[in-house]
Amino acid sequence: MIAYIMRRLLYAIPILIGVNIITFGLFFLVNTPDDMARMQLGVKRVTPEAIANWKQERGYDKPLLFNASAPGSGKLTQTIFFEKSLRMFVFDFGRADDGRDIAREIGLRMGPSLAVAVPSFLVGLFVYITFALVFAFFRATAIDFWGVVMCVAAMSISSMFYIIGGQYLIAKLWHLVPISGYSGGADAWRFVLLPAAVGVVAGFGGSTRLYRAFFLDEISRDYVRTARAKGLPESVVLFRHVLKNAMIPILTGVVVAIPFLFMGGLITESFFGIPGLGSYTIDAINAQDFGVVRSMVFIGSLLYIAGLLLTDISYTLVDPRVRLS
Amino acid sequence: MPFQTVILWTDWLIFLLVGVIVLAAIYVRGREHLLAPWRRVAHSVSGMVGLTVLLMFVVVGLLDSLHYRPRLAGKEAAARVVYASEVKSALDAVLEPLRSRREKTYSAPLAAQLFAKETIEREDGSQSRDYPRLKYGGAQLKDPAAEWTSSVVRAALGGAAAGGVAWLVIALCVAAALAQATQQRIHPVWEALWRGDTEVPWRAILLTLLGLCLAGGAVIALAQNYHVLGTDKVGQDVLYLTLKSIRTALVIGTLTTLVMLPFALVLGIAAGYFGGWIDDAIQYLYTTLNSIPGVLLIAAAVLMMQVYIDTHTELFPTAAQRADLRLLFLCIILGVTSWTGLCRLLRGETLKLRELEYIQAAHAFGVRHHRVISRHILPNVMHIVLISVVMEFSGLVLAEAVLSYVGVGVDPSMNSFGTLINNARLEMAREPMVWWSLAAAFVFMVTLVLAANLFADAVRDAFDPRVRTRLRPLRKVPPAVQRGAPRR
Numbered sequence: 001m002i003a004y005i006m007r008r009l010l011y012a013i014p015i016l017i018g019v020n021i022i023t024f025g026l027f028f029l030v031n032t033p034d035d036m037a038r039m040q041l042g043v044k045r046v047t048p049e050a051i052a053n054w055k056q057e058r059g060y061d062k063p064l065l066f067n068a069s070a071p072g073s074g075k076l077t078q079t080i081f082f083e084k085s086l087r088m089f090v091f092d093f094g095r096a097d098d099g100r101d102i103a104r105e106i107g108l109r110m111g112p113s114l115a116v117a118v119p120s121f122l123v124g125l126f127v128y129i130t131f132a133l134v135f136a137f138f139r140a141t142a143i144d145f146w147g148v149v150m151c152v153a154a155m156s157i158s159s160m161f162y163i164i165g166g167q168y169l170i171a172k173l174w175h176l177v178p179i180s181g182y183s184g185g186a187d188a189w190r191f192v193l194l195p196a197a198v199g200v201v202a203g204f205g206g207s208t209r210l211y212r213a214f215f216l217d218e219i220s221r222d223y224v225r226t227a228r229a230k231g232l233p234e235s236v237v238l239f240r241h242v243l244k245n246a247m248i249p250i251l252t253g254v255v256v257a258i259p260f261l262f263m264g265g266l267i268t269e270s271f272f273g274i275p276g277l278g279s280y281t282i283d284a285i286n287a288q289d290f291g292v293v294r295s296m297v298f299i300g301s302l303l304y305i306a307g308l309l310l311t312d313i314s315y316t317l318v319d320p321r322v323r324l325s
Numbered sequence: 326m327p328f329q330t331v332i333l334w335t336d337w338l339i340f341l342l343v344g345v346i347v348l349a350a351i352y353v354r355g356r357e358h359l360l361a362p363w364r365r366v367a368h369s370v371s372g373m374v375g376l377t378v379l380l381m382f383v384v385v386g387l388l389d390s391l392h393y394r395p396r397l398a399g400k401e402a403a404a405r406v407v408y409a410s411e412v413k414s415a416l417d418a419v420l421e422p423l424r425s426r427r428e429k430t431y432s433a434p435l436a437a438q439l440f441a442k443e444t445i446e447r448e449d450g451s452q453s454r455d456y457p458r459l460k461y462g463g464a465q466l467k468d469p470a471a472e473w474t475s476s477v478v479r480a481a482l483g484g485a486a487a488g489g490v491a492w493l494v495i496a497l498c499v500a501a502a503l504a505q506a507t508q509q510r511i512h513p514v515w516e517a518l519w520r521g522d523t524e525v526p527w528r529a530i531l532l533t534l535l536g537l538c539l540a541g542g543a544v545i546a547l548a549q550n551y552h553v554l555g556t557d558k559v560g561q562d563v564l565y566l567t568l569k570s571i572r573t574a575l576v577i578g579t580l581t582t583l584v585m586l587p588f589a590l591v592l593g594i595a596a597g598y599f600g601g602w603i604d605d606a607i608q609y610l611y612t613t614l615n616s617i618p619g620v621l622l623i624a625a626a627v628l629m630m631q632v633y634i635d636t637h638t639e640l641f642p643t644a645a646q647r648a649d650l651r652l653l654f655l656c657i658i659l660g661v662t663s664w665t666g667l668c669r670l671l672r673g674e675t676l677k678l679r680e681l682e683y684i685q686a687a688h689a690f691g692v693r694h695h696r697v698i699s700r701h702i703l704p705n706v707m708h709i710v711l712i713s714v715v716m717e718f719s720g721l722v723l724a725e726a727v728l729s730y731v732g733v734g735v736d737p738s739m740n741s742f743g744t745l746i747n748n749a750r751l752e753m754a755r756e757p758m759v760w761w762s763l764a765a766a767f768v769f770m771v772t773l774v775l776a777a778n779l780f781a782d783a784v785r786d787a788f789d790p791r792v793r794t795r796l797r798p799l800r801k802v803p804p805a806v807q808r809g810a811p812r813r
Binding site for chain 2: 153305
């Protein structure tokens with residue numbers, strides 16, 4: 001098991017290097033730092049000094065890949081590629097445009113993101129599985145039919161409308177919770193409640209329908225017929241046999257998502273004014289803060305790889321046939 | 326010429342797509358084994374209802390893809406041909422009254438007055454604060470308070486009646502065509518149609534059309550004198566903005582998959598067929614791309630593209646061309662980030678096919694690789710391609726709205742559901758609320774995505790061999806049970 005995990009971690013290194021090269025290419029090769037400076041400072045009436053100044057402030061004044069003028073190993077290390085891209089491997093992200101340390105900022109913002117995303121994730125999983133089981137139990141009846149119709153309709157609504165609708169109904173009309181904002185400590189639940197609930201509702205249609213399909217897949221298997229032939233009541237068949245086996249495909253989708261809870265929901269956080277990583281990213285995109293976007297890309301891929309690893313490990317927990325070696 | 330045709334990049338691709346679909350339809354027509362799954366789609370009630378609604382959107386989108394620059398009238402124009410710098414579309418020409426009748430600012434749907442009070446100067450010189458009359462909306466009314474209701478009701482009913490008549494003509498045409506095709510008299514066909522006794526669910530299709538015709542007729546009649554969905558902040562008609570948004574949504578939903586298809590096909594099949602280091606390299610490529618969160622990769626790419634466009638303004642003669650190129654770039658970027666899923670599916674399927682006897686036999690006969698791929702592998706993975714293309718569509722339409730909100734979507738000057746929502750969102754805090762732009766975007770988007778979802782489900786059910794085998798035993802069951810049968 002440990003050997004397996006170690007090997008998977010080693011596999012992650014070339015992938016992360018690949019991610020790094022892609023982002024480096026995107027941020028520095030498609031447009032030169034000069035172009036970026038001109039864009040940020042305004043395309044017209046920009047002096048060469050201002051550009052040089054802008055580049056120096058951000059450390060973009062070095063050569064891209066090879067610094068011929070630097071001494072010794074500095075030829076390779078005093079370059080944009082080394083300082084901006086390779087340094088991310090030791091979680092040194094540099095500074096954002098407003099002068100704050102990106103790594104520290106990410107650490108601070110992880111909390112609020114988790115506070116919204118984790119309850120939404122757990123409650124959501126419970127609700128979706130419950131409803132999917134109910135639909136599967138009443139399969140081929142009116143309950144199932146209208147349940148699926150409802151799911152398809154719910155899937156067709158953009159998540160933004162759920163957010164806007166939730167904010168309007170619950171916060172503005174009924175004044176149950178604040179429309180947006182966040183505060184730490186014991187008071188946080190008032191701010192977390194609505195975004196988390198909206199998150200659950202927004203994912204309802206797609207996930208419930210998917211899980212129902214997984215359950216129906218299992219229900220037509222031979223072992224289910226055997227269980228029924230033994231005379232087990234339908235509820236036992238459903239909960240003890242079908243639920244367990246359907247957990248395998250469900251886990252595939254779910255566990256990958258766990259690390260992304262740190263990232264929070266991009267638009268949810270921005271709509272509700274929660275100072276998490278999602279809103280941090282959106283603010284950076286709007287302010288064209290390339291350093292922050294680059295860091296978030298790196299962290300995102302790191303989390304994705306962690307998610308894949310977690311998925312494989314979780315298989316061994318639910319499916320005794322899977323052995324990692 | 327009174328106008329100069331302009332073909333934008335996305336227009337080319339749309340025409341290409343239409344051409345491909347027409348050619349594919351002709352190809353499939355003569356081949357029974359290819360026709361069979363489509364026939365199953367045509368027999369699905371929800372699928373055909375979805376398709377009917379979808380086609381309405383496609384008509385609007387295609388009209389909006391015929392671009393031209395009108396010739397400028399005036400003195401110099403007589404001597405020299407000058408075209409307007411503004412690019413218009415055929416849809417603009419149809420909707421010219423909606424487009425040109427601009428109010429000052431917000432007005433509610435069907436209103437005759439502005440949304441906010443203003444200081445009005447009376448004829449006798451005195452001033453008062455009141456809701457000023459609109460320039461165009463309800464301008465024919467002398468006394469809005471008294472005449473408004475009757476005027477609106479009359480227009481709506483009249484329009485709906487006209488729509489109903491138009492529908493009746495369509496329905497009779499359908500019945501006549503059916504009668505012609507089956508060599509029957511029209512009367513029994515008409516009755517069978519309304520009993521629901523036809524193979525293709527014409528009753529459901531015609532009822533959907535009836536709904537569309539009634540609503541469409543009423544809206545057209547009302548739009549003569551009113552802003553049916555109100556006006557936005559700068560007084561543009563919201564109905565016009567929404568109709569213009571349809572093309573953007575369709576372009577994003579279809580061209581993205583069109584752009585990504587070659588990548589996914591070539592790489593997926595190559596990885597599965599050749600194996601070895603090619604497989605490793607392609608797997609590495611898509612794992613790496615996959616591990617970058619989609620939104621962030623799109624955001625990074627769009628930011629970079631924005632820098633490029635801003636520093637190379639000389640490349641884009643008109644604003645429409647710039648917005649269009651940005652839309653195309655967005656499609657490409659979305660395509661690049663979303664081809665990995667299909668690629669993996671294709672790789673897996675090819676791996677399976679490669680080991681089958683008929684391919685082994687082809688190898689034994691010395692058939693070359695490219696022949697094996699084009700003759701034996703490609704046709705056998707096409708159902709996966711088709712399913713994933715139609716399933717992807719609705720997700721992309723929804724993604725566009727989110728991306729435009731994040732600020733990495735289409736050009737702000739381009740009409741899209743995302744920009745519509747984004748602009749409307751800021752008005753949520755007003756009291757009383759400006760709700761109509763949001764409602765318009767909501768209704769149109771839900772209709773489009775729902776129709777696409779229904780159609781996509783029908784296509785998947787018809788083409789996915791796994792679903793087919795599972796549903797087969799249910800064929801003999803009476804229809805009442807079949808309707809509630811488990812569907813995937």
